[in-house]
Amino acid sequence: MYLLLHRLCRTLILSFGLTLTSAASTESPAFGPNTTGLLFTLHGSNTIGAQLAPNLIRDYLAAKGARNIRSTPLSTINELRIQADLGNQKVFIDIAAHGSSTGFKGLEQSQADIAMASRPIKASELVSLSRLGDMRSKRAEHVIAIDGIAIIVHPDNPVKHLTLQQIAAVFSGEITNWSQVGGHRGHIKVYARDNQSGTWDTFKSLVFGKGYSLIENAERFESNDQLSDRVAADLTGIGFVGLASIRHARAIAVSDQDTQPQAPQHLTIATEDYPLSRRLFLYTPAYSLKPTAEEFLHFVQSEAGQEQVKTTGFISQTPISIKPTSTREGPENYLALTQKAERLSVNFRFAKGSATLDNKAQQDIQRLMEYMQKPQNRDRQLLLIGFGDEKASAERSVVLSKLRAVTVRSALHHHRINTAPVQGFGAYLPVVSNKSKAKIKNRRVEVWLL
Structure with missing residues (x-):
């Protein structure tokens, strides 16, 4: 896949070459008057901008066939320029990592092509950026890692x-x-x-x-x-x-209240079961995105990009399977179903106030399809188990949790991935207190490999 991406990037740079030169000369300068060779700019989160974004950019440029890739700190602390020789051009990408809110301001002021954020976009930012399209849509909101x-x-x-x-x-x-x-x-x-x-x-x-x-x-x-x-x-x-x-x-x-202590480990963070887990985002205009910025986003979501996420120290979204420990908790039927299964490092969650899969879940459907197409997994089967928060009755909570698993099953069947009969266990095994406003995190679908 990495080699295919490399060839794709080489082809794209040939088709985008004229665009790079003309766009760079007309862009509003973000770091100085001369922006010739500027591919795109990133503003925002220091969590992303300190190491992850630079590492991803270096890998992205290398996949495009760039040479002499180097980093230069700019005059302001937490600002960095990554430069390279690409064909006959000298190109660069600028990063300003002063906090998530500055990324959205950069988009608003047309000083950034991509906003780095270690939190979801706020309602006020959604309004201020409305001219760029629906900033909560799949085209604008890109989950790149779990932290x-x-x-x-x-x-x-x-x-x-x-x-x-x-x-x-x-x-x-x-x-x-x-x-x-x-x-x-x-x-x-x-x-x-x-x-x-x-x-x-x-x-x-x-x-x-x-x-x-x-x-x-x-x-x-x-x-x-x-x-x-x-x-x-x-x-x-x-x-x-x-x-x-x-x-x-x-x-x-x-x-949290009524939950088991969780250490920040790979599985608990990847599934977002750890109480203080969070998603790391890149936000872009929903429309009229620079071709090179869009190309970079595709690289970040690829296996090569997610491997760099892991190398940098964050949690990759590429599924892995983990055998359960001997000291597990849950309803007797749940333990029996999963006793000989392996847990996958992905949970499916839903858009707020909706029964539809959220943006990350939609991307994870594609990742799970690729995972199940690997030779070692083709004869194996997925088990989907739904959970939820407390409702007026335990029976209603169980029904809703099973319906969530059915939603994921339907999305997988669309990609010709068969699953075992779905299960739902209601409000069992909460990851956050069912008394808190964050209880929406309990509405999830676990994925097991049989």
């Missing part, structure tokens, strides 16, 4: 697990001493991302809600890596970072 917000402490801190409620109390200043949560006596020092950060927005939404606010003396950072290194050097410190930035700190397990 987990890791709650990190010093490696020698004895605390291994905190609830979301304890985390909120610590970061808001209600809990101020480690002895209050099972640690050694000592004042807690709080470190947090800055207000431009999508990591901060996600943390605030998943942990604080509307009931808490950050303690005033928290030390704030634009960079995940800098925050992580500060926590790793402070025995009393606690902070939150993207999964790829744990570095020398230690991540602790997290639980």
Whole structure:
């Protein structure tokens, strides 16, 4: 597939060559007056822009046959230019990683071709970008990786697990001493991302809600890596970072009310069962996208692009199978059904307030089709198991969870993928509290390989 993509990219660059030269000379300059050779620009999330975007761009340029690929920091911190020789042209791509909100502002002001975001687009941003089309549509919203917000402490801190409620109390200043949560006596020092950060927005939404606010003396950072290194050097410190930035700190397990503690691991994050899992996005105009930007998006979603996602330290969306552990939980029928099966690292979820598959799920249908076409999987069968949140009756919850599995089965059958009879288990095994506003995460379909 990688070789086919390489050949495709070489063909595309020949057809886009004239477009590159003419478009570059007429674009509004984002980083200076001379934009000749500019392929596209990315603004936004530092979580994506610090390492993942540069690595993906280098691989993308290499797949196009570019030579002499090099990176140059620009005059402003967290801004980078990646340059290369492509045929007879000198080309470059610029990245400005100042936080997710700046990516949407870049699109609005026509300074960015792609917005990097570690959170979904907000309603206000949806309105301000309406001239670019439906920014929640499949053409505009592109999930490129799964990340987990890791709650990190010093490696020698004895605390291994905190609830979301304890985390909120610590970061808001209600809990101020480690002895209050099972640690050694000592004042807690709080470190947090800055207000431009999508990591901060996600943390605030998943942990604080509307009931808490950050303690005033928290030390704030634009960079995940800098925050992580500060926590790793402070025995009393606690902070939150993207999964790829744990570095020398230690991540602790997290639980919600009535749920089991989950460590930020591959399966729990890939399936978005970890309470602080999140999606990483690229957003583009729904229409009139630069050909090179669209070509880059296709590369990111390919197996080669997703392999770089994994190499950089995030969770790839390419399905893998994992044998269940001996200490599993759930209804007796569920355990019997899955006893000899392997869990796939994908959960299907649905658009908010809808019975239709969300944008990631639609992309995952294609990935699952490719996975099942591999020689080792052609004689195997998929088992779809639906779950949901609590309803007026347990019976209704079971019915709705089974209907969700039927929706996924129908989409797979459209691609000639047969499945075992679907199952639904209602509100069993919640991944977040059914009393929280985030309970929509419990509406999911697990995929098992028989």
